[in-house]
Amino acid sequence: MLYATTPAHEKRRLLRERLASGELLRFPGAFNPLSARLIERKGFDGVYISGAVLSADLGLPDIGLTTLTEVAQRAAQIARMTELPAIVDADTGFGEPMNVARTVQTLEDAGLAGMHVEDQVNPKRCGHLDGKEVVDEPTALGRVRAAVDARRDDNFLIMARTDIRAVAGLDAAIDRAKALVDAGADAIFPEAMRDLSEFEAVAAALDVPVLANMTEFGKSELFTVDALRDAGVRMVIWPVSLLRMAMGAAERALDALESEGNLVSQLGAMQHRADLYDLIDYQGYSRFDAGVYDFTITKE
Template identity: 75%
Template sequence: MLYATTTASDKRVAFRDALAAAGSEGRVLRFPGAFNPLSARLIEDKGFDGVYVSGAVLSADLGLPDIGLTTLTEVAQRSGQIARMTSLPALVDADTGFGEPMNVARTVQELEDAGLAGCHIEDQVNPKRCGHLDGKSVVDLETALKRVRAAADARRDPSFLVMARTDVRGSLDGEAGMRAAVDRARALVDAGADAIFPEAMKDLKEFEAVASAVDVPVLANMTEFGKSELFTTRQLADAGVRMVIYPVTLLRIAMGAVERGLEEIAAEGTQTGLVDGMQTRARLYELIDYAGYNTFDTSIFTYRP
């Protein structure tokens, strides 16, 4: 009933333990992107390892492009609403940290207070853009390292995971981009990053090169319509990846269904033809635990199953 009973601290410890186990077992933790709190509960119900909160999804939910327009307040509030709904660890996209290193420090503490298990901070310039678009620019190495140091030093819970994302691969062509990504990944780990997110890798060999260069977990972004192929978890595990996110997948599925539904209603004048594809009322009530609220206080009438 209400929210998950697992504490934020316990989620963080479980996240770190799971990452360590994934490394020893050669498997990948799967984090689908939740587009609202209810979808986070469904992610847990289906047996996934964690929940991802995508900056692209948060901005799209507000009707905005993913170019750094969202604020720390908006991200912390929405990601906190999602994180509290599940006992799974939640990792959130914190963009460039919403400002200079001091802002990055505040960002980490706000996200800790919101109940997140970790966040990733990237090395793009402000305003940033989606990691799989062309024309990205990254800050110099020292600025990127200052962001990560600020994030690592600011956390009060040592189990809060600070992940460093680097977009340098997409800012340089050919082998130069890959060499820069590997070198920057190593430097970010030395600065205190607990994990590395190499954005816009082109193939499995590139993931393997990064994973082989660092001694911390590496994350793969399996976003549709991007620079990377949509590899299986087995392929990623064999390349040394230990965590995979599907950031916008559920939102794209949902919005595709919404668009088709609106077209059906407009054309037919009724939603009758859509009912078989809908989540049933009984399944919705199961997910939001209507029965639990009845049990909590029988004097409050909610519904009769």
């Protein structure tokens, strides 16, 4: 009932423990708090909160328009709804190194298990679009150092994302990833790798976990979890997939409503009311109410 019972510091500790084991962890992207609960129920390892999804939820493109306040508030709503660790996209840290430091502490307070900060020029672009620009290495390292220095819980995961592969090639991406690790990054998110061999090369060059972004319609092929595991990847995200599925279903339903006048033809594609109530835990709330309102008022 209400929210998760596992405190944030324990989620972070457990995430670190599982990452240290060397297994591959799967983080589908939640587009709202209820979808985070569904991700947990289906047996995944964590929840990812995408900047692209948060932007799209506001009707905005993913070009750095969202604020730290907006991201932290929505991320907190999602993270508190699940026992799983939640990792959030912090874009370029929402400013200069001091802003990055504030971002880390704000996201710690919001109950997140970790975040990633990237090396794009601000305002950033979606990682699988053309025309990206990256900052110079001292600026990128400064963001990571600020993040690491600012955190108060050592188990809060600071991941560094680098977009330099699209600008300067794979060797440059590996060199930057190494420098980011030296600056204190706990994990590396190499964006827009072209094939499995590139993921394998990055993973082989580093002694920290590597994350793969399996976003649809992007630069990377949609590799299976097994293939990524064999390539040395230790975390995989599907950041926008559930939102895309939900919006596709919503569009089809609206088309049916327009053409048919009702949604009878779409009932089989809907989540049943009983399943929704089960996911929300209506029965738990009902039991709680019964325990509180267990008296009657009579007139003397």
